[in-house]
Structure formats: structure tokens, C-alpha cells
Amino acid sequence: MPHIQITMLEGRTPEQKRKVAERITELMIEEIGTTREAVTVAFVEVSPASFARAGVLILDRQKT
Amino acid sequence: MPHIQITMLEGRTPEQKRKVAERITELMIEEIGTTREAVTVAFVEVSPASFARAGVLILDRQKT
Amino acid sequence: MPHIQITMLEGRTPEQKRKVAERITELMIEEIGTTREAVTVAFVEVSPASFARAGVLILDRQKT
Amino acid sequence: MPHIQITMLEGRTPEQKRKVAERITELMIEEIGTTREAVTVAFVEVSPASFARAGVLILDRQKT
Amino acid sequence: MPHIQITMLEGRTPEQKRKVAERITELMIEEIGTTREAVTVAFVEVSPASFARAGVLILDRQKT
């Protein structure tokens, strides 16, 4: 019953998210021994003004 | 001080969320013994391209 | 496919969590129109030194 | 490696989020002894219909 | 800057988590185009009394 929340920058295509969800589900089955049905994945997508690393918003990092 | 994060598909009405927030708050008071003021509920709503179960996006599940 | 994360103070019994999980699942089915199988609930339990409201740890609130 | 998720009402400006991200990163370095690079901050912003306290949506609280 | 939170049942070995973290990081780089340094993974591990699917705690599911 793993639930995986992926917080990332908005703008990825459905195809990209489809691949990520498929591959994470596969690897959880292989490495953790869970069943396929039990794996849920949610993408929480935020804007460049809503994510920071090292104290700097992505918005500002992209300007430089 | 329970905080409840509900990650779900977008598209529910304010009335639906109102009922969910009311009922979860009531049951937390009854079962857990917390005070009403201490209960917070956040709905994190994602698109059908951003939620997967069993490795399949809701987007793709709806097509079949 | 709602996933519900409940962050709360540690120390609740399995019976309390059983009741909360049952009741939240029921109300999500009734209010949101999801299927039973799709609802997952996780309790993330933290110590009194790891939860604060209004800037005060529960640990310190209990002392007064 | 602290990751800080801030769930809050939508509508804050980039400047407000910039200041919050900067100040949280600084205080984590000072109080917790982490490195600047290791701190990530994500703002998960929800509408007034998607946040409740004491069983009442912000949407309804603002009406009164 | 994706942050991945994996909520799962406790009891997995460091070796299992090492493999999961490595493989998720690799696939995020390949599918999403992020840098290795930007990917963080946190395992939030809960007891069988603290995870439910379809309204039933894992604790109770294991009894049957």
C-alpha cells in the first residue's frame, strides 16, 4: 500500500507523468514486494514561484 | 491538532468539500478526542493526468 | 482514488484508528462518489515535541 | 535535507513566497544545522473551498 | 526539484530503500529532465495499525 506523492514543477506532459507512474509502480513491486493494485501515485505540481531550493525560488533561479 | 490532507481528483463542488470537511471534523472529535478548533482539512486536488493507481493514470483509465 | 494523510499526535489505539479509517472511507464514498477500493488512509503520528499550533509545541502546551 | 511543504490559501504574491522561502531556509540553517543546499520549500496552494478549520471551509468563514 | 514522499508500511531494509531511492532518482532524471542533485526522496513508514485501504487497516487484513 505505498502511496507516492511527487511534488514537482508544473509543465510536464501527460506522457511524461504516464511513464513516471508506470516505472515507479514497477520498481515498487520489484523492490518492496507490494502488489500492483496497492500502489498509488499523485503528482502535486507547483509553479516556479512556489518551489525553492537553497532559499531561492525556481522563478528567480531561471532568471540568472 | 490533527491535520488531514486529502489528495483527490479535481472537480468536486464546494458543497461536496463542505460536507467532507464537516463530517471528518465531527468524527475526529468523536473518535480521537480532539477539539474542534484543532482540526484542519486541506484538499489537494489533482488532474486525471496527475493521479495513478496500479501504474495507470486516471486519464487513461477513463478512456477504456 | 483519494488518499487521506492524517497527521496527528501519537498514542491513539488501533481501535481508534480502525474507527477513523472506516468512517472516513464511508463518508468519502457517500459524499465524493469514489469506490471503496480506491480510498487509502495513512496515519502519520508525531510526538508532542513534533507538533505545534500558534507557535507552541504540544509538549509545552501540556505543561501549563 | 529538510523538505518543507507549506499548505496555504492561494493568492500570495511571488514576493511573499520569496521572503518566506528565504527566511525559513535561514532559520533551518541556524537552528537545525543543515546546509543551505539541502533545504527545499514547496508551497501547495489551495482555494478557499479547499481548506477548512474547525469543520468550516475558509470560503464560508469569509462570508460571515 | 522533485521531492518524492513514499508513505509505506514499516519493516523494509535499508538495502530495499537504497534500491528504491536510486531507481526513482534515475527515472526522474530520464523522464522528467531534472538534475540528480535536485531529487530528494523521503520514506514515511507507518505501522500496520496506521495504514488502511478500502476502510480496513493492514493490521486487520493480515489476520485473515
Next chain:
Amino acid sequence: MPHIQITMLEGRTPEQKRKVAERITELMIEEIGTTREAVTVAFVEVSPASFARAGVLILDRQKT
């Protein structure tokens, strides 16, 4: 009504968490214009085997 979840390595003292909770609450009031009562902070603490950056567990990073 901001809720702040801080996912970090276990082992910090109550005094460290007290200071972090106080300072985050203050800065949220100053920068975001929320009320003190509305701010909640939860520390979700994980072991060195349960947090990775750049694909490497903290556990393994500390060995080198």
C-alpha cells in the same frame, strides 16, 4: 490557515524544534498576514535510511 510539514532527519532536540516552530510561526504572520492561531507545524522525522538526496541515502553519505 497555513499548515507546515517539515520532513527532516530524526535526532533534533525538543529545544531545536521549539525554536523552529516559533520562528516559522512568526515569519508566516509577518510575511503572509495569517493569524497566530491558524499556523500549525508538524515535524515528520525519518531515519538516515529513509531520506535520500541525489539518489544516495543519508545513511550511505555519512559513511564516506
